[in-house]
Amino acid sequence: MRRIAPDRDGLLAMIAEVFREHGYEGASLALIGEATGLGKGSLYHFFPGGKEEMARAVIAHIDGWFEDNVFAPLRDSSDPSAGIEHMLAATDSYFRSGRRVCLIGAFALDESRDRFAGQIRDYFGRWVTHLADALARSGHTPGEASELAEETVAAIQGALTLARAANDLDVFSRALRRLRMRLGLPVGI
Amino acid sequence: MRRIAPDRDGLLAMIAEVFREHGYEGASLALIGEATGLGKGSLYHFFPGGKEEMARAVIAHIDGWFEDNVFAPLRDSSDPSAGIEHMLAATDSYFRSGRRVCLIGAFALDESRDRFAGQIRDYFGRWVTHLADALARSGHTPGEASELAEETVAAIQGALTLARAANDLDVFSRALRRLRMRLGLPVGI
């Protein structure tokens, strides 16, 4: 049995954190090396394509996590409301209640958007589409469902921006609570 | 009569565009020089504090524009609904219907947040506060007004992110139309 790579998931998670905090340009190989404990030799061994391949792998890794923990439940839940509830819980957990920022959203804002345009469009497109499907199955008209899905994903992204700008985690949890109400889910308290 | 500076407003607008497209780290002095037609000599003459002073001046410039064209109408309009309508129109025009991104929102996401934390918090804080005031004057309870204001500003930021990710300007105009409805303004058509 051959080891493919030593904990590639963990490695990608560490690199993701560097891109998340510093952006694509700001994430230098020195910072990545420091965060992972790997030298350039190792980094270029695992990612021969260099920084760009690292970023691509990180985006794909995040995309995979959302596919498993957000999109799939939205698509496969027999009760669409349960899938939506699952999405909100997973979102809250992933973004650590606003402590974390959306790397893919951050990439979408500056010039790195052009470099990763396909992956970025795909990620957000699938999020909106799957949420719209779930909303349509739960009784909304297709038009309503599509608008509400777009509104919801935008609200999450905007809340992350605002929470970080205000340095106030409550901004994000308030946004999630409003979304629960808006999407017709029990809100608790 | 002494010229303070040759069209400082225009200069700041050019520099702003570079920061907007490339982020703080990505905006090199070479790019700024290219965009403005000024060499380092001139740039450091106008901004002795270098890149950081340029960014601070750009943020202050944007802040001033919003103060004049968004916050003041929200605060001073005798008809609060007219002020809110003014805000949405100015927002649509400023962000060029989604073609442009919010520089201050982009700065809020990465590590440059720490460097400009005060200015960033102040900008968003005043936006939310003034909008909440206008909403309260137009009949909402203080609690409702505050939540709705936060939701609105977040929706704008999120729509900018999504519009750029999808490379689809309609995302932004749809978001503004939803906001008009949500804020109780006539929507047209």
Next chain:
DNA sequence: TCGACATTGTACCGGTCGGTACAATGAGTC
């Protein structure tokens, strides 16, 4: 023990980074 190969540290490359120094201009005033 040996060879095959994955993994790593280190030195190095050309280029660019933000920033500084300074002499040369330019324009206006007296």
Next chain:
DNA sequence: GACTCATTGTACCGACCGGTACAATGTCGA
């Protein structure tokens, strides 16, 4: 013309950038 002072171009700095080369390790199975 002479003085002032804003403005500019250019050369240069040390530091760091992403990336490459490669020899030295480790770690297997045979």
